[in-house]
Amino acid sequence: MGTETFGRAAAADPGWALLARVAAGETDAFTVLVDTHQERLLHLCERLLGDVEEARDAAQEVFLKAFRKAGELRPQGQLYTWLYRIAVNHCLNKLRRRRLVRFLRFADPMDGEEDAPAFDPPDRAADPAATLEARRRWQATRRAIEKLPAGQRAVLVLARFEGLSYRQIAEVLGITEGAVESRLFRAMRRVEAAQETNPSRVPPKEGLR
Amino acid sequence: MNRVMEMELMRLLHGELPPDQERALRGRLEREPGLAAALARLQKTWSGLELPPAAPVPLGFAQRVAARAREQSATVSWSAAPGWVRAAAAAALAFGILLGAGASRWTGLAEPAPEVQAQAGQVAATTSEPTDALLDDSLAASYWSALDDIDESGEAPSAGETGGDAL
Numbered sequence: 001m002g003t004e005t006f007g008r009a010a011a012a013d014p015g016w017a018l019l020a021r022v023a024a025g026e027t028d029a030f031t032v033l034v035d036t037h038q039e040r041l042l043h044l045c046e047r048l049l050g051d052v053e054e055a056r057d058a059a060q061e062v063f064l065k066a067f068r069k070a071g072e073l074r075p076q077g078q079l080y081t082w083l084y085r086i087a088v089n090h091c092l093n094k095l096r097r098r099r100l101v102r103f104l105r106f107a108d109p110m111d112g113e114e115d116a117p118a119f120d121p122p123d124r125a126a127d128p129a130a131t132l133e134a135r136r137r138w139q140a141t142r143r144a145i146e147k148l149p150a151g152q153r154a155v156l157v158l159a160r161f162e163g164l165s166y167r168q169i170a171e172v173l174g175i176t177e178g179a180v181e182s183r184l185f186r187a188m189r190r191v192e193a194a195q196e197t198n199p200s201r202v203p204p205k206e207g208l209r
Numbered sequence: 210m211n212r213v214m215e216m217e218l219m220r221l222l223h224g225e226l227p228p229d230q231e232r233a234l235r236g237r238l239e240r241e242p243g244l245a246a247a248l249a250r251l252q253k254t255w256s257g258l259e260l261p262p263a264a265p266v267p268l269g270f271a272q273r274v275a276a277r278a279r280e281q282s283a284t285v286s287w288s289a290a291p292g293w294v295r296a297a298a299a300a301a302l303a304f305g306i307l308l309g310a311g312a313s314r315w316t317g318l319a320e321p322a323p324e325v326q327a328q329a330g331q332v333a334a335t336t337s338e339p340t341d342a343l344l345d346d347s348l349a350a351s352y353w354s355a356l357d358d359i360d361e362s363g364e365a366p367s368a369g370e371t372g373g374d375a376l
Contacts, residue, residue: 025282027275027278027279027282030274030275030278031271031272031274031275034270034271034274034275035271038266038270038271038274039266042263042264042266042270043263046263046264047260047263052264055264056267056270059270060270060273060274060277063274063278064274064277064278064281067278067281067282068281134259134261135261137257137259138259138260138261140257141257141258141259141260142260144258145258156258159223160255160258161260165223165224165225166223166225181216181219181220184219184223185212185215185216185219188219188251188254188255191254191257191258192250192254195254195257
């Protein structure tokens with residue numbers, strides 16, 4: 001990598017300079033790197049895997065992978081895009097493996113997904129009925145997402161819950177913006193069909209992202 | 210409603226339309242109730258997707274990850290080898306096992322006595338999760354790990370994947 005290329009990328013995102021220090025063996029720099037990106041990566045893994053503990057393990061693996069690959073870095077765009085790409089690939093591999101294990105057990109691949117632990121955040125609403133309703137919506141969303149093919153799931157999660165633009169998603173996944181749009185469109189069709197099957201679980205709510 | 214129109218509505222919903230196209234489409238939405246209804250449907254689907262707030266970052270997470278990184282950098286292990294090296298080693302090991310099994314069958318050396326076979330059958334029957342055991346085996350783990358490294362190298366997918374729905 002040329003110094004000029006590195007200079008441009010580092011100017012766009014100082015994270016690359018931090019990663020260069022990691023590559024040089026500065027573990028303190030690595031702690032700063034993890035500290036800076038841990039929240040985003042943990043949340044992304046949790047959205048993709050649907051399990052908090054599994055997401056923590058996955059995020060840790062992603063950071064360790066970044067640590068090992070730091071010396072091979074080719075700075076381009078934003079550092080978080082590179083980290084997101086590693087995280088998405090890692091999580092999708094975990095999901096494929098999860099399905100394979102169920103297939104080898106001669107079980108319906110979706111059986112376990114249905115039984116997967118629901119999100120259980122602390123109750124913030126005072127109204128128990130509202131809390132229950134919110135949990136139902138979350139479970140319905142989780143089910144709809146879990147039934148999506150891996151590529152559509154990644155695009156939907158990045159767009160809806162990470163708030164990434166089509167261009168950013170294309171960068172993370174290494175695909176064209178057209179492919180992002182196409183996957184998102186198909187994902188929306190499937191989600192809509194799932195919501196029509198269980199209309200009571202997903203009440204209408206106003207507001208764009 | 211055709212797919213092109215629906216995709217344009219989706220771009221509007223996601224704030225991805227250029228300003229002039231957005232103005233034009235909003236003008237059409239005021240004049241065409243069918244189009245407005247389609248947008249409302251998309252909006253309902255989109256906003257109906259809700260998940261709870263993500264769990265907080267566990268205390269000391271960054272420090273723990275850094276400690277593991279230090280451990281790894283101080284240890285020379287298979288995990289430090291390039292993915293293709295580990296994949297080749299796993300494949301060679303599998304080939305060796307198959308070759309060994311074939312040779313023992315051919316020579317008849319490893320044919321166990323009937324009572325031993327019966328005991329082995331009982332052990333196998335008491336194993337509750339054979340597939341998990343297979344997948345947790347070190348050879349299989351090595352294979353998966355090697356594939357991970359190839360897939361998660363942070364590189365863009367191959368050209369065939371860039372334009373379609375391969376993922």
